[in-house]
Amino acid sequence: MKEPSKFMREPEQPALIRLSFTVGGKEFQIERTQLANKAGSAKLIDIQSGHVLASTHALVTKYVERPMGLSADFLQRIVYMSEGDVFRFMNQASLAGPLSQQFATSLA
Incomplete structure (x- = not known):
C-alpha cells in the first residue's frame, strides 16, 4: 500500500x-x-x-x-479473489492435498 x-x-x-x-x-x-x-x-x-x-x-x-504450510503470498491472493476463482484455484491438483489437510475438507 x-x-x-x-x-x-x-x-x-x-x-x-x-x-x-x-x-x-x-x-x-x-x-x-x-x-x-x-x-x-x-x-x-x-x-x-x-x-x-x-x-x-x-x-x-x-x-x-x-x-x-501456506505462504503469506498465497493467503493474500485468496483473500482478494472472487469466490468462484478461489474454488477453481484451490482445486488445482498441486494445491488439493495441502489445502484439504489445512481446511479439513475434500477439494475433489
Missing part, C-alpha cells in the same frame, strides 16, 4: 489489528500496528501460555507460514 494514511480514520493514531486463530489445537493471536507512514509493531502470542513467540513482521510471517 503506497499511502496507508489515506485508509486510516485517524492517521496520527496507530491502527491495531488483532487476529486469533487455531492450528493443531493450539490458539494463537497476531497483533500488528500500522502507522500512517510505515509499518508499526508485530507480535505472535501463544494464547495458552501468554508467551510472545515472534516480535517482528518477518518472524511473525515465518512462524505462521510453517504450521499452515
Whole structure:
C-alpha cells in the first residue's frame, strides 16, 4: 500500500489489528500496528501460555507460514479473489492435498 494514511480514520493514531486463530489445537493471536507512514509493531502470542513467540513482521510471517504450510503470498491472493476463482484455484491438483489437510475438507 503506497499511502496507508489515506485508509486510516485517524492517521496520527496507530491502527491495531488483532487476529486469533487455531492450528493443531493450539490458539494463537497476531497483533500488528500500522502507522500512517510505515509499518508499526508485530507480535505472535501463544494464547495458552501468554508467551510472545515472534516480535517482528518477518518472524511473525515465518512462524505462521510453517504450521499452515501456506505462504503469506498465497493467503493474500485468496483473500482478494472472487469466490468462484478461489474454488477453481484451490482445486488445482498441486494445491488439493495441502489445502484439504489445512481446511479439513475434500477439494475433489
